[in-house]
Amino acid sequence: MLSLALAGGMVIGATLLGGSSKVSDVSAGYDKFRQVLNRIERDYVDSVSTAELVDYSISKMLEKLDPHTAYLTAEEAVAARSQLESGFDGIGVEFNIQNDTVYVVTPLFGGPSEEIGIQSGDRILSVDGSPLSGPGATNTRVFKMLRGKRGTKVKLEIARNGAKKPIMFEVTRNRIPTYSVDAAYMAGKDVGYIKVTRFSESTYDEFKKALGMLKEKGMNRLILDLRGNPGGYMEKAVNMADEFIAGDKLLVYTKGKRAGMDKESRAHIAGIFEEGPIVVLVDEGSASASEILAGALQDQDRALVIGRRTFGKGLVQMPLKLDDNSELRLTVSRYYTPSGRSIQKPYEMGHSEEYGKDLSNRYDSGEFFHADSIHLNKKLRYTTVGGREVFGGGGIMPDVFVPRDSSRNSNYLFELRGKNILRDFALKYAALNQQGLLKKPFESFFSDFQVNEPMLKEIVRESEKQGIVFHEKEYQKSKAQIQLEIKALIGRYVWGRQRKDGLSNEIYQIINPSDPVFQVALRQFGNAAALEKGKFGQMRLK
Template sequence: MENPIQNDRRTVRLPILLSITLAAGVFLGATFFGGSKGITDVARGYTKFKEVLQLIDNNYVDTVNTDELVDYSITKMLEKLDPHTYYFNPKDAVAARSQLESGFDGIGIEFNLYKDTVYVVSPLVGGPSEAAGIQSGDKILKVNNEVFTGTKVDNAFIFSKLRGPRGSEVKIEILRRGVPKPLAFQLKRDRIPTYSVDASYMIDKETGYVKVTRFSESTYDEFKNAVSSLKTQGMKKLLLDLRGNPGGYMDRATNMVDELISGDKMIVYTDGKDDRYDRQTRTKNVGMFENGSVVVLIDEGSASASEIVAGALQDHDRALIVGRRSFGKGLVQMPVNLSDGSELRLTISRYFTPSGRSIQKPYTHGDVESYEKDIKNRFSHGELFIADSIKNNPKLQFRTDAGRVVYGGGGITPDVFVPRDTSMMTPYLYELFGKNIVRDYAVRYVGENKKQLEKLTFADYLKTFTPSEADMEIILRNANNDDIKFNEQEYKRSKPYIRTYLKAMIGRYAYQKRDKAGLNNEFYQVMSDLDEGYKKAVTLFDEAEKLSRTSVSLKDGKK
C-alpha cells in the first residue's frame, strides 16, 4: 500500500482561501453585476488570481504568508472603487463591528497608559471593578499573574487581557497610593454598556442640549430618553450637537429625524445600480419634539448618518444648521460577512436628501490619497475660517420647502457659519494632551481633594471653582519631568484652554455619575465657556423658530 499524501498547513489552507475568494466573487458578481456575463468575468478573474497565487505558493524563492497576500490583494483591488468600500480581515472586522455595538464584556474601567504603565482613571459605575473597590489612580501591576508593564503593553494588549466572555474571571493586582503592598482583586467580567449620547442637560429654563457622538445600536433609544428627560425639565428649544459625529447606522439617524418632523415627509432616499437597494424613508410616527425650535451644530467631522439628519432638517426648514461644512459622505455601504470571519463593506447606492441633493463630495476612482486630504485642503484654503471660502457647485442648486437655496455635491453647508477657533491651539498644548499631563493631574487632584469637592454641588463648582496658579505650576513641572520642553510664548497662548480643560476634567471625575446613562454633562458644561460654535448657536433660536414657522405656513410645505 502506498503512503498517504501528507500536506503541510499552507497547502491545506490555500484551497480554503481560494474558495473563500471565489465564493465572495461569485456572490458579488451574481448580486451586483447581474447576468451570465458578469459571472463569466468574475470566474475568469478568479482563474487568473488562482494561478498566480498557486505559482507564488509553490515556486517563490522565500516562504510567504498566503493569508496576508489574499488580504493585501483584496484591499488593493477595492482601492480602484470608491473611498468607502472597505475590507476588514477577521481581527479588524471584530473591532470594527464593536465600535457600533452598545457595549462589551469586560471589567469596567476607564484607563490611561502612561510610560508603559496602566492606571485606572475611573471605575465605571455598576461595573465589576467598582463593585470590587478598585479606585481612580490605582496602578495595574499584573493581570492573571502576567506582568502588566513594559513596552509590550499597548491598547490592543490591554483589551485582550481585560475584556473577555461575560462571567469569566480575571485576577488583577494593583498598587494604590498610600498602601505599601499590592492589592489583589478577583473580578468576574460583565456586560459594560457604551453610549453615543455623550451629554444631555438644560442650558437654561427652556433650552436643552444633546450631544450625539455616533449612530450605534442604542443611539435612538438614548436620544429618546434624553429628549424625554429634558422635556420634563421644561425644554422648548433643542440644541442638537452632531460635530465630530462620523455616522453609523442609517436607521438610527432616520428614526431620530422622525422624532423632530411632523406629518408624512421624506427623510432620505437611496438610489443604486440594483433596484433592490433603493429605499425611501419617510416620517411616520408622532414625534417627541415636533414643535419646539431646533438648532443643529455640524462641522467638517460630521459625516454620513449625521449628514442625513442635518440634510433632512435643513431641507424641511425644521432646524437652523450652524457651524462648518460637513464631511460629504453620501455613499451607502452594505456589510457582507465572509466565511472566514472577515467583512466586506461594499458601496451599493447613494443617498439623497429630501430636496434631491447628493451630499457626496467629488472623488476620483483609485485616488484615495487626494480624497483623504480634503479636510487638510479645506484648512489650507481657509474654508474652516472664512465663510466665503466655501466653494459650492452652482450647478447643484436645490431648494428647501420654504424655497431657500441649498447645494449638493459636497456635504451640508450650514445656514450660519462659525469659524474654527485655533487661537489657543499650540504644539505645546498638543504635547500636554499627547502625554495626558492635564488629565493625569485632574485624577490626582480629585483623589487628594475629595472631601473638599464633596462639599460643593456641581452648580457651585461650575460658578466658583478655578484652578489655581499653583495647579498650573504643577502641570508645567509634570510636563518638564516627562521631557516636554517648556515654550513660554505657546504656554501663554494656551493657558486659558489648559485651565478650562483642567476644570472640566476635575469636574468630570468628581461629579460625573455613570448611572446617568454615560453622560459627560459636567465636562461639556465647563468647556462650553470656550466653545464659539455653542455660544453662537444658543443665540439663534429665534431665527430657527421663524424659519420653521415660514415653512409650515406654506401650502403643502412648498412655494
C-alpha cells in the first residue's frame, strides 16, 4: 500500500507538471524502485525494515534537490507542526535537563501544573511510575511522556528543595497556549518595542493586540525586532506588513513552474500603524517570513532596516501529507519582494552540505563585523518605490549595518550558557528571594538591583562543580555580560510569572539598554521619519 501511495503521488505530480514523457519517466523510475524493494524483501540475507528503507530512500532522493525540500516521518511532521501551532496539549511546564535530571524552569501561566502547585525548581523524577531521570532523559522522551490528549491524567513524582520525601502530583492535561510575540513594551516616551520570535498560527493576532496596546500608551515610533526569527507562515508576515502599509501596494509575490503557483499579496486593510516612523531589526538568523516582512517594508520605503544581512531563505515549500501521515515539504515557488528581488541566496542542486556552511563562511569572511566584507552583486540592482537602491542576491541587506558585538564574549561565558549555569542560578535565586523581591515593583528592581560579588562567586563555584575550568581573563571580559544575563533571568522568573499575556518584557527591558543594535535603532528615528515622508535627501545613513 505504501508503494502504491508513493507511485500515485509521483504520477499525479507528473501529470500536474504536464507531458506524457514526464509521466513515462516517473513510471519507469517507480518500476525500478519497486523491483529493488521487492528483491530486498524476498531475497536479502537478513531481515530488514522495508518502511525504514523507503524513508531512507526518499530522504536521499531529496538531497539531489534544493536545500529546503524535505521529507518528514509521521513523528517528525507532528513535532514540526506543533512548533507553529497556537498551543499544545500537555501539563504546561517549561523544563530544562541538567545532569540527566529534568528541572521545572517555570510552570506556564494558567496551565494545569501551575494550578495544582508545581513550582520552579522542582525535579521530575518519574512519570506514571516510569523513571524520567537518568541517561535516557532527552527532550524527545520528556515531550513524549508529558504531552498527551487533553483530559488525560498523568502522575508525577516530584523532588522539591526543602521536602524530605518526593511529592506525588496527579495532573490533568489541558490545552497550553504558546506565544510568538515575546515582548511588547514602551522603550521611551513615545517609542514602542515589539519582539516577534516566529510566525505561527497566533502571531498576527498577538501582534495586533500588542500594537494596539502600545498605541493606546502613546506610541508614535516603533522598533520591530525580527532578529533570530526563523520564519513560519507567510500569510502572517503579509498580514503584519498590511498593518503598516496603506493602499493596495504590493507586499510580496511568488513564481513557480506552474501558473497556479504564481501569486501576489497586496495591502488591502486600514492598518493600525500606517503612519509613524518604523525601525526593523534583522540579523543572519532572520529568515523566510521575517525576510518577507522586512523586504516589503524596505521596498515600500515604509521602514528603516537595521542590523545585518538576513539568512536568505526564499523558497516556498508546500506540505504534502502522505497516507501514512508522513509529510513531503516540496519546494514549489520562490518569494520576491515588491522591487523584484529574490530573497533566496544562491545554491547548487544536490549540495546542501555546502549550503549549510553559508553562515559560518559569512562569519569567517568578516561579514558579521564589517560592512565592506559584504560583496554585493551589482547586476542584481533594484529600486524601492521611492527610487532608493537595493540589491538582490540573497537575503535582505539592511539600510544601516551594525556589526555583531563580541566584546564581552569568551569561551568561559559560552560554557556557562552551555551547561545552563546562569539559568539555574537565576532560577534558584528567584525561588528563594521571590517574596522579598515582589515587595517592590519591577521598576525598582530594574534601576536598583545589582548582581553582586557573592552571587558571582557562587556561580563560579557551581561552574567548577560542573567541570568548567575558571579562567580569570575570560571571566573579567564577560563579567558584565554575566551580571546582565543573571539580572534579566531573575526579572523574568520573578515578575514574568505574574504576567497573564505570555510576554517576557522583563528580559528585554534589562538586556536592550546594553544592546548595540537597539541603541543604534533609537538614534536612527530621524532617518526613519525622513524615509516615511519620502525625504530621502535628509537621510544620513553613513
